Amino acid sequence: MLKQKLIPALNRRNSILVKNSLYLLLVSLAAFLWSCNSSTDDKLPILGQREAVTKTVDGKSVTDSTYQTIPDFKFVSQYGDTVTAKTLDNKIYVADFFFTSCPTICPKMKVQLKRVYEKFKGNPDVMLLSHTIDPAHDSVAVLNEFAKNLGVTGRQWLFVTGDRDKIYDIGQNSYMVTAQADSSAPGGVVHSGAFILVDKAKHIRGIYDGTTEAGVDKLMNDMNRLLAEYTQ
Template identity: 65%
Template sequence: MPASTSANNLLVLLGLLVGVAGCGPSNNRLPVLGEKQAVTKTVNGKEVVDSVDHTIPNFRFVSQYNDTVTANTLDGKIYVADFFFVNCPTICPKMKTQMKRVYDRYKGNPDVMMLSHTIDPEHDSVAVLKEFAENLGVSGRQWLFVTGLKEDIYEIGQKSYMVTAAEDKTAPGGVVHSGAFILIDKEKRVRGVYDGTTEEGVNKLMGDIDKLLAEYTQ
């Protein structure tokens, strides 16, 4: 997908998500994005319907270190998620250059992680992901590159992180995906979506990471 198309789609998505969430920043706090979900609770012996924020559900993938990564791995962490593939001929190199900026800025911060999902698990094996991470200069577990079943990766991308991830044989590399970076808070809520192909978009992301970190120190 051309970077310009990705950026345009991202702007549309941002407007939609903020509209759905029905809230904006208050007291310098970031909004919670996504459609609220109805849940049934029992209160004083009676069933009542309440609404809760959209959250990232549990998942199960495998990292570049060949170990299991679940939602619990990110417990107590602010993290940035994205979708890519190693042989991507279009926007992925820009995305990884920009995500490396995030990694370098927050390296060693125990509250911040990065989670990159390959959307080409048939090619991007554990060994391929490990080599890719090492070539980027990434070590340790602060930035995890994960693979798994293709249907699980696409489903969590589209339904949970609310970004495009789909096969398209007419597209360069055979898949289309968003260039978005998604900011997730410690409660697994989506707090921002940013253009991961541009310096400007990632500058905004890092500013919002700082705001989110501040929320947890107040």
């Protein structure tokens, strides 16, 4: 009987992980193909869906494509204050999803994201934004202690909590990564190990494996490329 209950749950979890892996593979392939055909300005691609928008310019109807952007949000940081999309205005930032009691990939992710934090520490154009996907446990106090234990100070790396459904929604529908409850998963949650690079216009410019040194090396290199776009 236990086996009959476990098999569907494991199959569902494996299906989620496979879908997420396939998505990251497709995103990486799209970025590679874009780079093969890009111009010499070395700009990163803009990822995500595009929408046709018709507007009137000089009395004529013009249709143009606009890329999806990260919508406004309202969460609470490890300091107890409100964090919105405006908090990240005029910044490039790296977003991720984790939870403090995660027994699997989160410790690896935080070691790797700490490398990013140390490399860009003090750069006024860079921020990091970590969303907990277990807000029932990860209170402001828990996040504050977690940040301190990582050696994080100041406001360059914010750890945010809030309504669980809103966090899951922005993860899956805006940042394009998996974040959802699953009682069969370790810790009761399935989530992506991806780090998402977002530009100053709130466009996604890259998705990286946040569990590996190679993936994060690529992220940091692309962050420098993205910063260079704003100095040209």
